[in-house]
Amino acid sequence: MRIRATVAALTGTLALSALVVPAAQAADEPNVPKFAPFAANxxxxxxxxxxxxxxxxxxGGKNIVVGTTEKKKFTVAITATDPxxxxxxxxxxxxxxxxxxxIDGLLLSDEAGATCKVVNATTSTCTVNVTVDPKLxxxxxxxxxxxxxxxxxxxxDGDYVIKDTVGYASIQRNARLTTNASPEPVKKGKTLTVTGALTRANWETSKYAGYTSQSVKLQYKKKGATSYTTLKTITSGSxxxxxxTVTASADGYYRYVFAGTSTTPAVTSTADFVDVN
Structure with missing residues (x-):
């Protein structure tokens, strides 16, 4: 069952309630309660x-990163046991x-029932899909x-458990990061200017906006090298x-790296290669 509720609709007792499975179901389906999210009382x-x-x-234990328009589907796996x-x-x-x-936010499972995989006679892991639509x-x-x-x-056997908080998940605003080094090519020993921008999804406008006052690392990898070195850390502005700026020394790649915050994921820009002559 798919339900999308506005904050105004989230009134009364918000919990999980039991609905009895009709007796007309197949014989191999036990007469146990089925749960519907957030029924009154x-x-x-x-x-x-x-x-x-x-x-x-x-x-899968990873943060859920959502942009401005594209829906994001993820899973919730519930491992439960009963004799x-x-x-x-x-x-x-x-x-x-x-x-x-x-409560000011709510994401329900997409289907009426879970896909359950038996671990042993008493334990199963049941997986449900959840879809988050940033616009809705x-x-x-x-x-x-x-x-x-x-x-x-x-x-x-009809026994059941309902827990209002069994864990936590992080939903983050997708981030973008760019790098541009100029001039290209540049003479050895001359000044190289490295610009870029750190932006993230604004769910209220459905657009990307600048993420200001954030620490961002400028990294460099010499041509032929296997790893990057951090040259300096700067702060994102308006x-x-x-x-x-840096001094050009040899052919190589420049990139910006943002470590992320609790609301925004880490992101690394595409590297910009500079020819030094």
Missing amino acids: APVDEVVGDTKITKVAVN EGIYDADALLWHGSDIESD DLYSNILAGKWKVSANAIGN SGALKT
């Missing part, structure tokens, strides 16, 4: 029986301080950074602009 952090969630992995085995599981990501009363889901830049992960799991 549903419990939070509820445990019935001995079903347990032991691990949740979002996007009778696991029937199904689900997960969602939410942003705010309290899942019941203070990320209406504000305040949503960049840490999100909470909520999950549930259902045992074959509109994310970068500019510095």
Whole structure:
């Protein structure tokens, strides 16, 4: 099931609720509760029986980097255990301080059920897909950074567990970085000016904007060498602009490198080769 909710719609009790599977289902499907995200008056952090969630992995443990227009799909893998085995599981990501009363961001799983892989008789890892649309889901830049992960799991015997926070995931604003060294070619010993720009996705305008006051390294690799050396660290200015000078010594490659922040990923520019004569 795919739901996209606005902040205005996130009222009442925000939790996971149980919906009974119709009895008319096939005989091999147990009559256990199915979970629908955020139904009214549903419990939070509820445990019935001995079903347990032991691990949740979002996007394979990597940060989720989102630009201005392209949708980003990622997975949430829920590992759960029950003496009778696991029937199904689900997960969602939410942003705010309290899942019941203070939530300003919500990402639900794309499908009604998970794809579950049996680990052993008692344990399964169930995977759901989640799609984030920057134009619909990320209406504000305040949503960049840490999100909470909520999950549930259902045992074959009808036992279940609901946890409003079982882990965390980071959703970041995509970054871009450029480098241009001039003049080209340049005489040995002369001044080389290296410019560039550090920009990142602005989810409120659906455009890229300068990332100012950030430390960026200028690196150099001599032609034929295998690694880069950091020449200096400068700070991005207005509109994310970068500019510095170096003395040309030999043919080689120049690039800018940004280490990233909690809201913005690390990025390395394409290197610019300079012919020194």
